Amino acid sequence: xxxxxxxxLLFSDEELTHQESAAxxxxxxxxxxxxxxxxxxxxxxxxxxxxxxxxxxPDFVNRWALHLEADxxxxxxxxxxxxxxxxxxxxxxxxxxxxxxxxxxxxxxxxVILTYLYQFIGLLSLANFVQGLLSALAEGISGGVQLxxxxxxxxxxxxxxxxxxxxxxxxxNPRRVKL
Amino acid sequence: MQDREARWLIQAQKGDPQAFTHIVEEYQRPVYxxxxxMLGNAQDAEDAAQESFLKAYxxxxxxxxxxxxxxxxxxxxxxxxxxxxxxxxxKMVSIEELPVxxxxxxxxxxxxxxxxxEERLRIRVLLDVLDxxxxxxxxxxxxxxxxxxxxxxxxxxSVSAVKSRLHRARRAMASRWIEQHPQTLSAERITV
Numbered sequence: 001x002x003x004x005x006x007x008x009l010l011f012s013d014e015e016l017t018h019q020e021s022a023a024x025x026x027x028x029x030x031x032x033x034x035x036x037x038x039x040x041x042x043x044x045x046x047x048x049x050x051x052x053x054x055x056x057x058p059d060f061v062n063r064w065a066l067h068l069e070a071d072x073x074x075x076x077x078x079x080x081x082x083x084x085x086x087x088x089x090x091x092x093x094x095x096x097x098x099x100x101x102x103x104x105x106x107x108x109x110x111x112v113i114l115t116y117l118y119q120f121i122g123l124l125s126l127a128n129f130v131q132g133l134l135s136a137l138a139e140g141i142s143g144g145v146q147l148x149x150x151x152x153x154x155x156x157x158x159x160x161x162x163x164x165x166x167x168x169x170x171x172x173n174p175r176r177v178k179l
Numbered sequence: 180m181q182d183r184e185a186r187w188l189i190q191a192q193k194g195d196p197q198a199f200t201h202i203v204e205e206y207q208r209p210v211y212x213x214x215x216x217m218l219g220n221a222q223d224a225e226d227a228a229q230e231s232f233l234k235a236y237x238x239x240x241x242x243x244x245x246x247x248x249x250x251x252x253x254x255x256x257x258x259x260x261x262x263x264x265x266x267x268x269x270k271m272v273s274i275e276e277l278p279v280x281x282x283x284x285x286x287x288x289x290x291x292x293x294x295x296x297e298e299r300l301r302i303r304v305l306l307d308v309l310d311x312x313x314x315x316x317x318x319x320x321x322x323x324x325x326x327x328x329x330x331x332x333x334x335x336x337s338v339s340a341v342k343s344r345l346h347r348a349r350r351a352m353a354s355r356w357i358e359q360h361p362q363t364l365s366a367e368r369i370t371v
Contacts, residue, residue, distance in 0.1 A: 011349040040356035041349060044305060048321040051302050052295075053208060054215035056225060060207045061200060067229045068196060068236065 006034050010041060188248060192239045199236050206232075206249065209323070210256050216318040217260035217311070219303045227263055231256040253323065254333040257315040264311040308355045313348040316341055 006027045009020055016024065028035045105112045141150070184205065190198035210231055215224035235242075235255050242251055306314050315334055319325040325333070330341045 007350065008346070011346050011353075013345075036357050037350075037353045040353040040360075043360075044349070044352045044356050047298070047302060047305065048317070051298055051322075053212045053322065054221075054224070054299075056207055056211040056228060057221070060211070060225075060228070061204045063225075064203045064207075064229060064232055065196075065200060067233060071233055 003031065003034055006031070007037065010034065010038055184248070185244075188239075188242070188244065191236070192242065194239075196236070199232075199239070202248075203232050206252055209249065210252060212322060213253060213256050213315075213318055214260055216302070216306060216322060217257070217314055218263060219307060223263070227260055228256070231259045234259060250329060250333060253319070257319065257333055261311040261315060264314075304359060305352045305355055308351050309348050312336070313344045313351075316344050317348050317352075320345060 006024055009016060009024045028038055184202070187198040187201045191202060207228070211224055211228045214227040214231065215221065218224050218227055231252070235252050238255070242248070306317065309317065312334060316330050316336075319330050319333060327338045327341045327345075330336070331338045334341070336344070
C-alpha cells in the first residue's frame with residue numbers, strides 16, 4: 001500500500017476537505033507508521049509554533065558599534081597595505097627595468113659611450129644645419145619683402161589665432177553643449 | 180515609527196553609521212532569533228547576527244526602498260547562516276557534543292529555566308536534521324509567519340520549491356521526533 005497520498009495530507013498546511021479528512025482518519029486507524037508520523041508531527045508543530053523568540057544578550061547594539069569600528073579599521077589597514085604593496089611593487093618593477101636598460105652599459109661600457117658620443121655629434125650637426133637654414137630664410141625675407149608686410153602678416157596670424165581660441169571657448173561652453 | 184525608520188534608512192543609505200545603529204536596535208531581535216534557530220547556539224548566533232548587520236550596512240546602497248526592509252535584512256541573514264552551516268559541516272561536530280549556552284532569561288524560576296533549556300535543545304535537535312535551506316524555510320514559516328511567496332523571495336527559490344522543501348522538512352522532523360521519543364508514541368497508541 002502506498003502511504004504517500006496520506007503523508008501528503010498529513011503534512012499539508014491547507015485545510016482538508018471532509019473526504020480527505022475521512023480518508024486520512026481511516027488510514028491512520030489501520031496504519032501504525034502513519035499514525036506515529038501523525039502524532040509526532042502534531043508534537044513537532046506545537047514545538048515550532050510555541051517556542052519563544054530568542055533574544056540576544058544585552059548591549060547588542062554597543063557590540064555592533066564596536067564591530068563596525070573594528071571592521072572599518074581592518075579595511076583601512078588593508079587599504080594601506082595594498083597601497084604599500086603597489087608602491088613598492090612599482091618601484092621594484094622600475095628598478096628591474098632600469099637594471100635591464102643599464103645592463104649593456106655594465107657589460108661593455110666602451111661601446112655604449114661611443115654610441116652615445118656619435119649620436120651627440122649627429123645632434124650637434126643637425127642643430128647647425130637648422131640654424132643655417134633659418135638664417136638664410138630670414139635674410140631672404142628681409143631682402144625681398146617690405147617691413148610693413150611682415151607686420152601685417154604677423155598681425156593677421158595673431159588675430160586669426162585669437163578669434164580661433166575665442167570661438168572654440170564659445171562653442172565648448174557647457175550651456176551650449178547642453179542645448 | 181515607519182516615518183522614523185524610513186528616515187533612518189535614507190540616512191543609512193547615505194553612509195550614516197548612527198542611523199544604521201538605530202536600525203540595528205530595531206531589528207536585533209528578529210535577526211538574532213533567525214541566526215539562533217539556524218545555527219543552534221548563542222555564540223554562533225551572536226557572531227552571525229553581527230556579521231549579517233555588517234553585510235546589510237555595506238550593501239545599503241543596493242537596497243530598494245520599495246521592498247520591505249525586514250524581508251531584505253532577513254534574506255541577507257538567512258543566506259549568511261546557510262553559508263555558515265555549510266562551512267561548519269567540514270568540522271563534523273555532533274549536535275549532542277555542542278554546549279547549550281544560557282540565554283538571558285526573563286523568567287525567575289529554576290524550573291522555567293530548565294524547561295526553556297530543554298525546549299531549546301528539543302528544537303535544536305529537530306532543526307538540526309534539516310538541510311540549511313529547508314531549515315531557513317521552516318524558521319521563516321513558523322517564527323516569522325512568512326508566506327510561501329515571501330520565503331521564495333528571501334531564499335531565491337520558486338514557490339513550488341518552497342512548498343516541497345517544507346513538506347520534506349515536516350516529514351524529516353516528524354521522523355526525528357519518533358526516533359527521539361519512541362516510548363511516548365507507543366503509549367499514545369495504547370490510549371487511543
